Amino acid sequence: MEHKLIKVQPEDNVAIALVGLVQGDKIAFEGEDIIILSDTKAKHKITMVDLAPEDKIYMYGVLVGKAVTEIKKGDVLTVDNVKHQSTPVKEKTETTGWTPPDISAWKDRTFMGYDRGDGQVGTANVWLFFPLVFCENRNVELLKEVFEKELSFNKTSSQRQLLRSLVHGTAQTDAPEAPNREVFDNIDVRFITHQGGCGGMRQDSDSLATLLAGYVNNPNVAGATILSLGCQNLQVETFNTALRTINPDIKKPILIYEQQAMGTVDEMLNTIIKESFAAIKEANKIPRQPAPLSKLKMGLECGGSDGFSGISANPALGYASDLLAALGGSPILSEFPELCGVEQELVNRCVNEADAQRFMELMKAYENAAEAAGSGFDMNPSPGNIKDGLITDAMKSAGAAKKGGTSPIQAVLDYGEYVTKPGLNLLCTPGNDVESTTGMVGSGASVVLFSTGLGTPTGNPIAPIIKVSSNTLVAEKMPDIIDIETGAVVRGEKTIAEMGNEILEYVVKVASGEIISKADQMNQNDFIHWKRGVSL
Structure with missing residues (x-):
């Protein structure tokens, strides 16, 4: 029935x-x-x-x-x-007990990752280009065009084939095809641009420096090429200080170029291309090696949520999170506006009193800032959320928090702070999909599970983002975006535990390079720095 x-x-x-x-x-x-x-x-x-x-x-x-x-x-x-209405929280009232899930099938499992020699293991091998200031975006874009075309990291899209056929007046299948060849088989070259680094508040540049330093330190990054103008707020030394704060002994190759000290654009770009190519060639030699699942840092995100997200995809992500926590890995739960109404449960799950207090303080400061700007957490649900049954923030939050499972909270971090502790970490980010995923990866996430009920293309330059749909319909309608679907849970055909185990299995295959996430297949590389303004 x-x-x-x-x-x-x-x-x-x-x-x-x-x-x-x-x-x-x-x-x-x-x-x-x-x-x-x-x-x-x-x-x-x-x-x-x-x-x-x-x-x-x-x-x-x-x-x-x-x-x-x-x-x-x-x-x-x-x-x-x-x-909207939620229960206020004032203090930790108890320490919540936890019964870990059965990990007998997982305890000896490994994934094939990139050992960075500092205790971290990556799920990808990326050489990263980025600017310290928006003035250098054009030069980064020029480098992107050169490297992607010559290294053929981006194959010709069907849209380019269509345009080529229109240009040549031929059928699309008869249009002359540009040669595609992979120069390197073991490294990706990715590019970040942004609108920060100068102007605005000095604190914004400092925050951006910390975020970019987290990206360089992320285990998925083999090395980086960094462009600076020279006169901006985000000075090279500011970036280096942020990087040394995260990892004083970082040994990755980091190439930094300052335009005002190098002469013409052509001279600078020619130098960057020669030296970066040599470094990328070396990074391509880094092998994948077996690593325990405890080395995984797994971000937990939701976007385009619907009324089924909280009963299928999110609890299944939560079970996968609990499995990883029990294995000694580091799940990361973020999106603080979407934890409104479940704060008491999360406070009680904090292992340390100081973390419980910090979580309450971060939540209150965030909510006060939103209200001071004439908004509030009650304004969080999007039109798409509301249309699909999530009509209050607390209702949305109660389902969203299920992504964090039931394990004890080992650390509470502010935006930009790096994950170092095994077990579940809470990270203060907005609910905005890209700002949140950008922040989690900057805090060390090497893979991100992203639940959605309506569908979203969000990706990241250095970390694979795995889309998990809450229902079968969106998976069938958007197969180029959705990696896993959990409609079987809604229909009663699978349990949350069964689905959670399937999700972790998929994570291991992505982390090992056996499966390429749909976001990476689409070359969806999103990066937005949260400047601590009000963003829900």
Whole structure:
């Protein structure tokens, strides 16, 4: 028999529609008949009790909103009859216990990674080009054009083939094809540009220096070519200080060029090309070697979430996170605006009192900054979220937090701080997809699991991003974007544990280079530095 409703926790007073419901439908659920009072789309929520104005609404066992009008049993929750509300947190009230998942099938597993000789192991081998200031973006773009064309890292796209056929007046399949050849088979060359490094506040440049230093230190990076103008706020020494703070003994080759000290653009670019090519040639020789799964640092992200994200993809990511934590690896949960309403649970999961206090302080400072700008965490859900059933921030957060599983929190980090402890780490970032993934990779994530209900192409220049859809429909509609789909959980065909094990298996194959993530196949390389302004 097809299930039409699901209630996540016994104490919840709302249920999620698993399929579209029609006004007048009678549904047998938990020993009683529920009469549906309004047409309800799949993923939206139905109240299981009569609600008066100001009555509290619970989902995932936590407060996610309040009624602003009378809502009769069996009616749908909307932005017109429900408002955001969450439970305030003041202090750690207990230390939450944890029963780790069964890791017997995983404890002797390895992945084939790149040992950087500093205790870190990468899942990719990348030579990275970037500027210290936006004035150098053009030169980085020129280098990108030269290297990508000559090294053939980007094959001719179907769109370029189409345009070529139009130019030559031929059928697309008959258009003359540019030769494709791989000069190197064991390294990728990637490029970052940005709008920072000068102007604005000096603190923004310092923060950018820390972020870029984290990218150089990330185990996926073999070495870097860095361009500086010379007069900008983000001085070479500022960057070097940030890098030494993260890793005082870094031994990777780092080539830095300052335009104002080198003469003409041609002279500078010719020098960069010669010296970078020689360094890339050497980095191409670094072999993959077996490494324990404890060397994985795995970011946890969601974007384009829907009403199923919190019952399929996110809990499955959470189970994979728990597996990795039990194996001694480092899962990273970020997106602080999307932890609103579940702070008490997270505070109680902090191993150290100081981390619990720091988490509360970071959350409060973030929320205060948003409110001072005339916004607030309640403004976090996007139009796409709302359309697909996530109508309050606390409702969205309660599902989003499931990505972090149930393991103890070993560290709480502010934006730009580097992950060093095994176990679950909380990292302060915005909910914005690219700002958040950019921050996690800058803090050391070597792979990122990214759940989505609506689909998103987000990628990263140096870390593979694995897309996990909450439903089958979006996976079938966007197969070029989605790596894994968890619709079987919604249909009751697989358990969260089964799906979590499948996800970790996929992570190991991506980390070993056996599978290329869809975002990398699309050459989707997104990078946005969070300048600590209000971004939800």
